[in-house]
Amino acid sequence: MLRYVIQMEFRTLRRDRWAIGLLILLGALVAMAVIQGSRWQREQQEKLLTVQKSDDSRYNSLLQQHVRLDQSAQPPRVKDDPRITMEIAQQGRIMTLPPLDTSVLAIGHADLLPQQVHVSAVGNESSLWNRLEIENPMNARSGRFDLAFVVVFLLPLFLLALTFHLLPGDREQGIIALSLAQSARLTPVLLTRLAVRGFLVWAVVAGVALVTMSFMDVPWLGQQNLWRIGMWLVLVMGYTLFWLAISFVANAYASNAASSALMLATAWLAFVVLLPALFNAVLVRVCAPPSRVQLVSAMRTATRAATMEASKTLAEYYQDHPELRPPGTASDEAQFIASYFATRERTEKDVAPVLRAFVEQVDRQQELVARWQYLLPPVLLDEAFGDLAGTGSIRHAHFRNQVRQSLSAWQEWFVPRLVQGSVLKVTEHDAIPKLVYTDESKGTLLRRVNSAVALLAVMTILFTGWGVARLRRVK
Amino acid sequence: MLEARKLTKRFGDHLALDSLSLSIPPGEILCLLGANGAGKTTTINLFLGFLQPDSGSALVDGVDVDEDCQAARHRLAYIPEQVTLYRNLTGVENLQYFAGLSGRKLTRDELHDYLNKAGLPKTAVDRNVGTYSKGMRQKVGIAIAMAKQAKALLLDEPTSGLDPKASNEFSNLIKQVSKNGVAVLMATHDLFNAKELATRIGIMKSGKLVETLDPEAITHRDLERIYLQHMHA
Amino acid sequence: MIFHIAKKEILELVRDGRLRWLGALMALLLIAAFSLGWVEQKRVGSERAEALLEERENWLEQGDKNPHGASHDGMHVFKPLSPLAFFDPGVDGYLGTSVKLESHRQNHIEHPPAADFGGLQRFGAITPAFLLQSMAPLLLILAAFAAFAGEREQGTLRQALSCGASPMALLGGKFLAVIAVVGGVLVLALLGAVALVLMQGTSTGGGTEVGRLLVLALGYALYCAGFVALTLAVSARVRAARSALVIMLGFWALTVFVAPRLMPHVVRSVVTLPSLQEFDHALRQGLSTVPDGHNTQDAYIQERVHKLLIKHNVMHPADLPFNIHGLIMQEGEERSIPIIDRHFGSLWDRIDKQTRVRLWFGLLAPSLAIESFSMSLSGTDFAHHRDFAKAAEKQRRILIQTLNDDMMNNSKFGDHGYVATREVWERVPEFQYKTPDSGWALRQSRLSFVLLLIWAGATGALAFFAVRRLQPL
Known part of the structure; x- marks a missing residue:
C-alpha cells in the first residue's frame, strides 16, 4: 500500500508549483552558500600561505646571513645581526591554523578569530588573542552566509513549508475521511508522505552541495x-529527520493548516532562535569570565609594582634561577634583559590568579x-x-593550546640564553622548537560528531513517538 | 427599487449572466429559482458590487452600483446562504459592529430589541457566536439586515440547511420586512418556500430569466412541473 | 468609522488565545532582556570605570622615571559603555574595549568581548533591540495575516462590505487595531528603557539619553508600521489566509535572518578591507619613513640639529636653552601623525563605506535599516567607536606632548639619568570620554531614518492599492 502513497506523493509534488519553487530556491541557496564558502576558503588559504611563505623566506635569509657572518668572523653588531640571540627571539615565527x-561546510567563527599568530620569546600569550581579524563589525556580528547557516537555520523552514499542511490540509478538504473509508491507516500514510518530502529536501541539499563543490574544485x-x-551528509539527514518528526507532531495536533503553520513557526523560533539566544544570555551572565x-x-x-621594585624583582629572579646569575658584574645590556624577564616573570606570577580565574571560567x-x-x-x-x-571553536581552542605550549617552549629555550647573553650558533637553529600545528585525532573528533548524530536520532524517535500516540487517539 | 438592465457577466469563456433585465418595486419579493450555476448568486453579487458587470447595469434606488457601489450598498441589506459572523464576539457585539458599519449607532436596548425581533433566544445574545447553530446565525443576519433599515434586501439561499420550523419563521420575518416597503430579491432552491413567500417568481437558466410566474395564479404542482420542464429542456 | 472598526478588531485580537500567549511570551522576554541587559550594563559599566580609576592611579604612582620611558610604558584607556548599551549592544562586542596609549604609534583598540565567547554568539542574544527587531514583526504578522484573507475565507468580509463599510475604512481600522495591541507591548518596552536610563542617574547624561530613546521609538514605530501595512497588503491580495501567513513568514525570515548574513559577501565585493597583518605592515612601513627621534644619526635629525644651532647661535647642542632630544622626539611624533591619520583614516573610511553599502540594502530588507538606526542611536555602532578612538588618540597626543615638553624644558642634553616626578604625571589630564549627544547621533543615522520612512511609506502605499482593489469573493 505504501508504494501507492509514495507514488501519489511524487505525483502531487510534480504538479505542485509551489513545492517545486521552494525546492529550487533551496537548491539555489545551497549553491550560493557553497560558492561563498569555497571562495572564502580559497582566500583564506592563499592568505595564510602568503604569510607562511614570507615568514619562511624571512627566516631563511636570516639563516643564510647567519652562515655568512659566521664565516666572516666579524664581531656581532648591536642590531640586525642573526648571531644576537635577541634578534631571533624577538623576530619569532608565524604559527598558522x-x-x-x-571549511566550505562552515565558515563558522574562522572569520573572526585569528588563524595565525606571531610567536616569539618576548611576547606574552594573552596578548596574542587581544584582537579579532580586521572586519567590519556589522559583518562580524551577523556572520557569514555559509552552508552551516543554510542547513541549521533555513533547511527547517523549507521542510516545514513543504509539510505543514499535509494532514490538516486533507482534514480541511475532507480527504481524510475518504481515505480512512478506504481503510488506510493514518500514521504510516502520513509518515511515508513526510519521508518522501524530507528525502527530497535532503537530496536537494546534498546533491546541489556536492555538485557545486565539484564545480568549485573543492576536492x-x-x-x-x-x-x-x-559525516556531514549523515548529520544533515539526522537534522532533516528531527524536523520531520516535529512537523509530524504538529500535523497530528493541528485542526487546520494555518494553526499547523503557526505551531511549526513557533517551534522553529524556539529551537533555532530563542533557546540558543537565551542559553547564550544565561551563559554570559552565569559564568562571565572576569573581563x-x-x-x-x-x-x-602588577607591572608597575614589579618595575618600581626593579632591583628587588631582579634579585628574586636570580634567587629563583641561580643558574642564570652572571659570574661577574653583568653588562648594561645583560642587566636590562635580565631585568625585563625578571619583571615579566614577577608580573605573570602576580597576575596568575586573575588569569587562572579567567581560564577557569572559559x-x-x-x-x-x-x-x-x-x-x-x-547548537550541537x-x-x-x-x-x-575545521572551523569550530574546539579546533581553535586546540590551536590556542598548542600556541601556548610553543610559546613556553620558546621561552624555555631562549630566556636562559638571552639572560646569559650568549651568542647564537648556526648549528643551534635546528634546536629551536618548531612551531607546527597538529590536529586532534580523527577518533576524538568523530566521537563528538557521533554524539550529535545520536542526539538527533533520540530526539527524532521521541517526537515521532509523541505524534504516533496522538494520532492513535484521533479519529 | 432594484433594477437590472441588460446585465451581462462572463467568467472567462463561461457566460454567467446573459443580458438579464428585471425590476423589483418596493414591497415586492422576487424569488429566483434555478439550478446551480444558473446565475442567481451572480445577480446578487452584481447588485452588491462584489462583481463588476461586463455590460449592462444594476441599479439600487436609482444608483448605478458600478458607478458608486458605496452609495448602493448603503441602500441594501444582504443575507448570504451562510451568515458568517465573528466567532469570538457575542451576538450583540456582532450586530453592533455591522450596524455601526452601515452608520447606525444603536443603544443597547435597540440592539437587544432587533435580536429579539429576529427571534434569537434571550439566553444566546451575550454568548460568543462560535457557539451558535446555523439557524441562530441566520437570525443574527436578519437582525443585521433589519437594523440597517435598508430599502432593498438581497437573500442568497438563506433557508438552505434550516429545519422546516426555522425556515418558516424566517419566511415570516422576511414578509414583515417587505411589508414596510422593502424590495426583496431572493435566490433559492426551495420551490415550496418560494411559492409561499414570493410576490413574483422568476426561473433562471444559463444566465437568462426564462420565465416569470405569479405565485397566486399557480399551484405547487404547477410550479414544480414548469420548473422541471425548463430544467430538462 | 475607522475607530468603530478598530474597536471590534481590538476586541477580536485580545480574545485570540494564541495571540495572548505570544504577547505574554514577548512581554516576558522583554522583561528578561531588560533585566539581563541592566545587570550586564551595571557590571561592565562599573568595571570599566574602576579600571579607568585604577589606571589613573597606576599612572600617577608610577614613581620617578624618565619621561620618555614613561611614554613607552604608556597608559591604558577604557571605552565607557554607552548608557543605552543595555537596550542595543550593537557591535560593541566586536570592537575593542581598551587601548594602550604610547609614543610613536597609535595602537588598535583591543580586547573585544567577542574574542572570548565561543560558537553561540551568532545565534543572537536576548536584548530588547533583538526582540523588537526580529520578534515584534513576527507578532505583528501573526496579528494581521488573516485580516482580509481570513475574513474573505469566512465570508465576514462580504458581510461587512455589504453593510457599506468602505475598504479603506477597514484598512485603517485593522491597521490601527494591530498597532494599538502590539504597540502596547512596544510602549511597555520604551517605558522600561526610559526608567532604566533615569535610574542610571545624571552621571551619564540621562537627559540626552531620553531624547535618544524617543527618536529610537519613532524609528521602531516606522519599522513596525511597515510590517503591519505589508501584511495587510498581502492579506488583501492573496486568496487564502494560509498563503498570506506563509508569504509573510518567508519575508520575515528573509529580511531578519538571511539578509544580514548575505551582506558580508556583498559589501566585501564592493569594498575590501586589509587583513590585520597587511594593515600593520603598511603602517609600520609608513612610520619607518619618519625618524622617531631615537636614532640620532638620522640625516634629517642631524640637519635639524644643525639648523637649531645656527638659529640659537651656539656651537654645541648642550648649549641650547632646551634639551634638543625632547624637541626632536616631539617633532618625530608630529611627523608621524599624518601617516597614522592616513592609515587609520583610510581603514575606518573603508569600514564606513561598507557599512553604508550594507545600509542601502535596507531598501530591500528593512531589518538592515533598523539595526543600523537602532545601534546608532544607542551609541553602539562603529561611528561611536570611531569617535572614541579619535578621543583616545587625542589623549595620546596630549600625553606624549606633555612628556616630551618636560624632557625638553627640564632635562639637560645628554642627561640619560633624568627622571620626572609625580608632578609631571599630574600634568597629563584625566581621560574623560563622553558619548556624543543625540543630535550628533541623529545626523549619523539620517540615511537609515530616511530608509525607514521609505519602508513605511512604500508599504503603506502598497496596502492602499491592494485594498482599493479588494476582492470580497
Whole structure:
C-alpha cells in the first residue's frame, strides 16, 4: 500500500508549483552558500600561505646571513645581526591554523578569530588573542552566509513549508475521511508522505552541495575529506529527520493548516532562535569570565609594582634561577634583559590568579556548552559542522593550546640564553622548537560528531513517538 | 427599487449572466429559482458590487452600483446562504459592529430589541457566536439586515440547511420586512418556500430569466412541473 | 468609522488565545532582556570605570622615571559603555574595549568581548533591540495575516462590505487595531528603557539619553508600521489566509535572518578591507619613513640639529636653552601623525563605506535599516567607536606632548639619568570620554531614518492599492 502513497506523493509534488519553487530556491541557496564558502576558503588559504611563505623566506635569509657572518668572523653588531640571540627571539615565527578543504561546510567563527599568530620569546600569550581579524563589525556580528547557516537555520523552514499542511490540509478538504473509508491507516500514510518530502529536501541539499563543490574544485572526494563529507551528509539527514518528526507532531495536533503553520513557526523560533539566544544570555551572565578589562588592569598594576621594585624583582629572579646569575658584574645590556624577564616573570606570577580565574571560567563555559547543548540540536549541529569543517571553536581552542605550549617552549629555550647573553650558533637553529600545528585525532573528533548524530536520532524517535500516540487517539 | 438592465457577466469563456433585465418595486419579493450555476448568486453579487458587470447595469434606488457601489450598498441589506459572523464576539457585539458599519449607532436596548425581533433566544445574545447553530446565525443576519433599515434586501439561499420550523419563521420575518416597503430579491432552491413567500417568481437558466410566474395564479404542482420542464429542456 | 472598526478588531485580537500567549511570551522576554541587559550594563559599566580609576592611579604612582620611558610604558584607556548599551549592544562586542596609549604609534583598540565567547554568539542574544527587531514583526504578522484573507475565507468580509463599510475604512481600522495591541507591548518596552536610563542617574547624561530613546521609538514605530501595512497588503491580495501567513513568514525570515548574513559577501565585493597583518605592515612601513627621534644619526635629525644651532647661535647642542632630544622626539611624533591619520583614516573610511553599502540594502530588507538606526542611536555602532578612538588618540597626543615638553624644558642634553616626578604625571589630564549627544547621533543615522520612512511609506502605499482593489469573493 505504501508504494501507492509514495507514488501519489511524487505525483502531487510534480504538479505542485509551489513545492517545486521552494525546492529550487533551496537548491539555489545551497549553491550560493557553497560558492561563498569555497571562495572564502580559497582566500583564506592563499592568505595564510602568503604569510607562511614570507615568514619562511624571512627566516631563511636570516639563516643564510647567519652562515655568512659566521664565516666572516666579524664581531656581532648591536642590531640586525642573526648571531644576537635577541634578534631571533624577538623576530619569532608565524604559527598558522591551516584551513581544511572542508571549511566550505562552515565558515563558522574562522572569520573572526585569528588563524595565525606571531610567536616569539618576548611576547606574552594573552596578548596574542587581544584582537579579532580586521572586519567590519556589522559583518562580524551577523556572520557569514555559509552552508552551516543554510542547513541549521533555513533547511527547517523549507521542510516545514513543504509539510505543514499535509494532514490538516486533507482534514480541511475532507480527504481524510475518504481515505480512512478506504481503510488506510493514518500514521504510516502520513509518515511515508513526510519521508518522501524530507528525502527530497535532503537530496536537494546534498546533491546541489556536492555538485557545486565539484564545480568549485573543492576536492571533497579526497581521502582526507571524504569521511568528513560523509559525516556531514549523515548529520544533515539526522537534522532533516528531527524536523520531520516535529512537523509530524504538529500535523497530528493541528485542526487546520494555518494553526499547523503557526505551531511549526513557533517551534522553529524556539529551537533555532530563542533557546540558543537565551542559553547564550544565561551563559554570559552565569559564568562571565572576569573581563579582559580586569585582566588588563591587573596586569598594569602588577607591572608597575614589579618595575618600581626593579632591583628587588631582579634579585628574586636570580634567587629563583641561580643558574642564570652572571659570574661577574653583568653588562648594561645583560642587566636590562635580565631585568625585563625578571619583571615579566614577577608580573605573570602576580597576575596568575586573575588569569587562572579567567581560564577557569572559559573552561567552565565550554563545559556548560558541552553539557547543555544536548538540549539544543541546532547548537550541537552547528558545533559538529564546525568540527567537520575545521572551523569550530574546539579546533581553535586546540590551536590556542598548542600556541601556548610553543610559546613556553620558546621561552624555555631562549630566556636562559638571552639572560646569559650568549651568542647564537648556526648549528643551534635546528634546536629551536618548531612551531607546527597538529590536529586532534580523527577518533576524538568523530566521537563528538557521533554524539550529535545520536542526539538527533533520540530526539527524532521521541517526537515521532509523541505524534504516533496522538494520532492513535484521533479519529 | 432594484433594477437590472441588460446585465451581462462572463467568467472567462463561461457566460454567467446573459443580458438579464428585471425590476423589483418596493414591497415586492422576487424569488429566483434555478439550478446551480444558473446565475442567481451572480445577480446578487452584481447588485452588491462584489462583481463588476461586463455590460449592462444594476441599479439600487436609482444608483448605478458600478458607478458608486458605496452609495448602493448603503441602500441594501444582504443575507448570504451562510451568515458568517465573528466567532469570538457575542451576538450583540456582532450586530453592533455591522450596524455601526452601515452608520447606525444603536443603544443597547435597540440592539437587544432587533435580536429579539429576529427571534434569537434571550439566553444566546451575550454568548460568543462560535457557539451558535446555523439557524441562530441566520437570525443574527436578519437582525443585521433589519437594523440597517435598508430599502432593498438581497437573500442568497438563506433557508438552505434550516429545519422546516426555522425556515418558516424566517419566511415570516422576511414578509414583515417587505411589508414596510422593502424590495426583496431572493435566490433559492426551495420551490415550496418560494411559492409561499414570493410576490413574483422568476426561473433562471444559463444566465437568462426564462420565465416569470405569479405565485397566486399557480399551484405547487404547477410550479414544480414548469420548473422541471425548463430544467430538462 | 475607522475607530468603530478598530474597536471590534481590538476586541477580536485580545480574545485570540494564541495571540495572548505570544504577547505574554514577548512581554516576558522583554522583561528578561531588560533585566539581563541592566545587570550586564551595571557590571561592565562599573568595571570599566574602576579600571579607568585604577589606571589613573597606576599612572600617577608610577614613581620617578624618565619621561620618555614613561611614554613607552604608556597608559591604558577604557571605552565607557554607552548608557543605552543595555537596550542595543550593537557591535560593541566586536570592537575593542581598551587601548594602550604610547609614543610613536597609535595602537588598535583591543580586547573585544567577542574574542572570548565561543560558537553561540551568532545565534543572537536576548536584548530588547533583538526582540523588537526580529520578534515584534513576527507578532505583528501573526496579528494581521488573516485580516482580509481570513475574513474573505469566512465570508465576514462580504458581510461587512455589504453593510457599506468602505475598504479603506477597514484598512485603517485593522491597521490601527494591530498597532494599538502590539504597540502596547512596544510602549511597555520604551517605558522600561526610559526608567532604566533615569535610574542610571545624571552621571551619564540621562537627559540626552531620553531624547535618544524617543527618536529610537519613532524609528521602531516606522519599522513596525511597515510590517503591519505589508501584511495587510498581502492579506488583501492573496486568496487564502494560509498563503498570506506563509508569504509573510518567508519575508520575515528573509529580511531578519538571511539578509544580514548575505551582506558580508556583498559589501566585501564592493569594498575590501586589509587583513590585520597587511594593515600593520603598511603602517609600520609608513612610520619607518619618519625618524622617531631615537636614532640620532638620522640625516634629517642631524640637519635639524644643525639648523637649531645656527638659529640659537651656539656651537654645541648642550648649549641650547632646551634639551634638543625632547624637541626632536616631539617633532618625530608630529611627523608621524599624518601617516597614522592616513592609515587609520583610510581603514575606518573603508569600514564606513561598507557599512553604508550594507545600509542601502535596507531598501530591500528593512531589518538592515533598523539595526543600523537602532545601534546608532544607542551609541553602539562603529561611528561611536570611531569617535572614541579619535578621543583616545587625542589623549595620546596630549600625553606624549606633555612628556616630551618636560624632557625638553627640564632635562639637560645628554642627561640619560633624568627622571620626572609625580608632578609631571599630574600634568597629563584625566581621560574623560563622553558619548556624543543625540543630535550628533541623529545626523549619523539620517540615511537609515530616511530608509525607514521609505519602508513605511512604500508599504503603506502598497496596502492602499491592494485594498482599493479588494476582492470580497
